[in-house]
Amino acid sequence: MADMIVPDPVTRDVLAIFEEVRYQLFGRLEGLTDAEYHWEPVGDCIGIRPGDDGLFRVATLFPESSPDAPDPVTTIAWRIWHIGNLCLRGYVIYLFDDVPDYGDRDVWPGTAKEGIQALAEDWEHFISRIAALGDKRLLAPIGMGPGGWADETYLKLALHALKEVTHHGGEIGLLRDLHLREGV
Template sequence: MEPDELDWNATLRGQWEHHWEHQLRARLDGLTDDEYFWSPVPDTWSVRPRGSSTAPVQVGAGAFAIDYAFPEPVPAAFTTIAWRLGHVIVGVLAARNAAHFGAPAASYESWEYAGDARTALDQLETQLGVWLAGVRELGEAGLRTKVGAKEPYPEASMADLVLHIHRELIHHLSEVCLLRDLYLHTTTTENGATR
């Protein structure tokens, strides 16, 4: 690469890495199980012990399942931090890591959802590590390749997919941060006690 050429691979990774390191990661520290499962409104979709949900569809391979409906209701159901992290971990990252970077197969139906906040954050960090390593290995040429039939828009480039995944991560993890703020301001008193 010429000295004046832009390293697009590093630039795309840097977009996410900067946001993660300087805006999101510290905001997720200390996530409690109460926050993880908090349902601020009735009929919130979440990750729940298998068999305890009233959602039309519950999927997952382990002791916990994630709520869904097909077709998705209008308006869309409100979702907990647990649900949003499950979506990011599986639908945004793990399925893409499997499709494009040789990671084990992953789907909403086959995933073992986390029954606590710490496990969910560990799953998130693991999948983020696989994603970033995969993107790094693409190099410059790999970013120009087509995503193919593994994605809804097969003619899109891997660079398009990277940008899409980073937007999804920033979007959904910012929602998680907002829910933490709402939890703090609606469930605790001025002296820090739980209401």
């Protein structure tokens, strides 16, 4: 996407910001080991685990929060899954017309390398659809989708995706830093 010429200024700027965030996130993921990917820093950590069939699936789709208890802690694998599958892939599935065949959406790679590759593919699918919209469509209501998204713009969707990526990407960076210092 970095070498794409986009004449529409809003679309161009949104894509440029996504490219900067992609560079930072994937830079932080370089060298990620399977041990880090699945590391559970606390006992009640939420991650992705193999089922009886040997396929990895997310243990909890939406961790519950409570005003009386801290938010649950999730693994790097869960956060990569959340960004890739739940957010970017989910937005493509529910808010765009041309949806690739993703197969079983509940299954997610059990290795760091494959998880990062799946995230990269989900990223490209989402970004290519945002790029194809152009400013006029980017600023118009989506017209379809669950949870009130039909009345929102694709720009708001893109900004929401950016918020999710930066939020969980920052947490991934912190978890990597903590894992590196575990036992020090």
